[in-house]
Each structure stands twice: as structure tokens, then as C-alpha cells.
Amino acid sequence: MTSETPPGARPDRGPDGWRLFHGDRVAREPELPPAPAWRRFGPQADRQAARYVITEDQVDVVNAAIHLRRPLLVTGNPGTGKTSLAHLIAHELSLGPVLQWAVNSRSALADALYRYDAVGRLRETHLARELGGGAVEAGIDNYVRLGPVGTALVPRHRPRVLLVDELDKGDVDLPNDLLTVLEDGYFEIPELARLPEDQSVQSVLTSDAGERAEVVRGIVTCTEFPVVVITSNAEREFPPAFLRRCVRLNLPDPTEERLREVVAAHLGPSAMADAEDVLRTFLAREGGGLATDQLLNAVFLRGAGLDLSAEHLIKAVLHNLGGAG
Structure with a gap:
């Protein structure tokens, strides 16, 4: 794979196109999408x-x-x-x-x-x-x-x-x-x-x-x-x-404005367009010990086509650092 999805862009996939693992015991060799910018190998400082x-x-x-x-x-x-x-x-x-x-x-x-x-x-x-x-x-x-x-x-x-x-x-x-x-x-x-x-x-x-x-x-x-x-x-x-x-x-906990700046810096200025509900969920649960990188994870997955309205997925991505979320 040589091309990368531009920051903030949603890959062109079907309803279940974001699923690489299906849990049906069928062997496949799917093309892996680009990793988030903060999860790629390379010079750590960069x-x-x-x-x-x-x-x-x-x-x-x-x-x-x-x-x-x-x-x-x-x-x-x-x-x-x-x-x-x-x-x-x-x-x-x-x-x-x-x-x-x-x-x-x-x-x-x-x-x-x-x-x-x-x-x-x-x-x-x-x-x-x-x-x-x-x-x-x-x-x-x-x-x-x-x-x-x-x-x-x-x-x-x-x-x-x-x-x-x-x-x-x-x-x-x-x-x-x-x-x-x-x-x-x-x-x-x-x-x-x-x-x-x-x-x-x-x-x-x-x-x-x-x-x-x-x-x-x-x-x-x-x-x-x-x-x-x-x-x-x-x-x-x-x-x-x-x-x-x-x-x-x-370093205080980021405000809503700062969170938007962080998301834009990592995922592009248009990343929040389809993730306003994700940000609202994050802000509502922030007092329970959430970290900024968890918001980035959630917004990134939303851009990949993941339906974050499902409660079990919300818990998986926005779990509290202090325990079960």
C-alpha cells in the first residue's frame, strides 16, 4: 500500500468497510488502512x-x-x-x-x-x-x-x-x-x-x-x-x-476550544464535522478521567466509518482511566 488517507478524510468504504476483523473464523488478507499519525513508526520527536x-x-x-x-x-x-x-x-x-x-x-x-x-x-x-x-x-x-x-x-x-x-x-x-x-x-x-x-x-x-x-x-x-x-x-x-x-x-485539562485545536492538528480541520456528538460525549464524561488521546481515537474511528452511537463501542473507546467506564 503506497497511498495514505488525507488527515480528516473518511475512507471510501461500505457500511461495514471499516471492519478488518469479523470474528467469523474466515481467513482473509484485507488491506490495512493507514495508522493514526500518532501511532506510526518513525522519529519520535517528529x-x-x-x-x-x-x-x-x-x-x-x-x-x-x-x-x-x-x-x-x-x-x-x-x-x-x-x-x-x-x-x-x-x-x-x-x-x-x-x-x-x-x-x-x-x-x-x-x-x-x-x-x-x-x-x-x-x-x-x-x-x-x-x-x-x-x-x-x-x-x-x-x-x-x-x-x-x-x-x-x-x-x-x-x-x-x-x-x-x-x-x-x-x-x-x-x-x-x-x-x-x-x-x-x-x-x-x-x-x-x-x-x-x-x-x-x-x-x-x-x-x-x-x-x-x-x-x-x-x-x-x-x-x-x-x-x-x-x-x-x-x-x-x-x-x-x-x-x-x-x-x-x-498543564490543565483542555477546554472545548483547545480540544478542537488538538483534533484539527492531528486529523485535519474537517475532522470534527462528523464528530460533534463524539466531542459532546467526551465532554460529558471528562470528569471521570478521560485523556485527550482517547478523544483522538474516537474521532479517528468515526472518520473510518465506525458507528460510535453504539453504547458498547463508546465504552470501549472512551473508557475512564480510573476504572471501568
Whole structure:
């Protein structure tokens, strides 16, 4: 398939033309329609940034964080665009792919800085000795990989964008520990710092596939503070000391006007023509925990010929994030 349906256009199909799966156990090989723009493979920054809708006030807050070299703490309900904002910043400022650290309850700052694969190195050393018969030790540089935070602190002419996603899910001490490293602008890799002088310069792996970074005497020191975007769903409060060192941006739930702008940006200006009832249903149920991407899903399916007036389909597409819808 080489052609794509223009944004907002409805494919020319029969009453059941949108059905690819029929549930009748008959094997077919249907032509798959184009995926939604936000569900296509390709550069993540291009996909998430190209259609992001942001207000002038929010732009000013982002610029304040960049000028001050302070982390931008972005809060808001799921689906308000917190993660996509980091990709938009990287895209507009041409700062390369976003370095992303997805935080969970088991996340440790040490792993986000670097990892040393001691077991892999030991295994490689034993294998080399068996094959060569001599006292061979595998070089350490291939077994040290900088994590997203560590890669963000690598010295470079232009900074990288570091996205720390859902920091509120981490350990209670993690926010202050993270900002301490970012404020200092450096960290030590003890396994490299202990090496003799003739091995003091090591070219280690980074979070960027195929890229390496030179580390001298085990110290990684940045020359430009990374552009740090920290997202939170407000599952818990952050320490006051942490909040004082951040520029804060709250992304509110979108208004009806903003929702129309988002739909037009993703699906074309005519997408809402056949989906006014979908928007009304979304707005009526929004207090139950719906996200903007759920509205996009529903409008996209309406354009594909799906009859969203059926209650079971409404529940399937516009289900509440907090539970059954």
C-alpha cells in the first residue's frame, strides 16, 4: 500500500468497510488502512512534536526554565501532553533525540547514571583465556554504559533534553538525589576512577545507540546543563527544597476550544464535522478521567466509518482511566 488517507478524510468504504476483523473464523488478507499519525513508526520527536498544541503562557514558562538552566517540572492529568512537551522542545531547538528516564517504584539514580556489566566482562575474560591460553582481561570500556541521566551530563557544545517521566512514582529521596547530581553537573564512575594512569581515558557506551563518550579518570562533567523536563501525575508531594529548584508548569485539562485545536492538528480541520456528538460525549464524561488521546481515537474511528452511537463501542473507546467506564 503506497497511498495514505488525507488527515480528516473518511475512507471510501461500505457500511461495514471499516471492519478488518469479523470474528467469523474466515481467513482473509484485507488491506490495512493507514495508522493514526500518532501511532506510526518513525522519529519520535517528529511524531510527538509536529502536532503539539501549546499556549503562549506555557511557551513563556518553558523559556524561563531554559534561560535559568532550571528543571521544568510539568504536572497535569494523564493525556495533557506532559511527555510530548519534551519532544517539542528538542525538536524546535534541534537538540537531538530526547534522553528519557521512565521512573517507577524500583528506579535508582545509580542506574540512570551508568551501569557496569561486571558479569559480562568476567565471562568475556574467561572465554579469552580459554581461547588464547594467556592471562587476558577484557577491556572495561565495552562494559560501562551511561544511562539517560549520565548521557545528558556528557560534555558537549549544545545540551541534550533529558525527560524524567513520572518522577512521583519513585522513591521519596529520589527527587533531591537527582537534582543534587544535576546541580553539581558531574558524577564519578568508581570502576573507571580506580584504573591506572595509562588507562585513565576510556571511551564508554552511552544511551545513544552506537555512540560513545570519552571519560577521563572516571569523572563525567557537563559543560552545558541539560534541558531537564520532569513530569508528574501528582501521585505524591515533592519536598519543598526540590520544588524551589524547579520552574513549575501545570498543564490543565483542555477546554472545548483547545480540544478542537488538538483534533484539527492531528486529523485535519474537517475532522470534527462528523464528530460533534463524539466531542459532546467526551465532554460529558471528562470528569471521570478521560485523556485527550482517547478523544483522538474516537474521532479517528468515526472518520473510518465506525458507528460510535453504539453504547458498547463508546465504552470501549472512551473508557475512564480510573476504572471501568
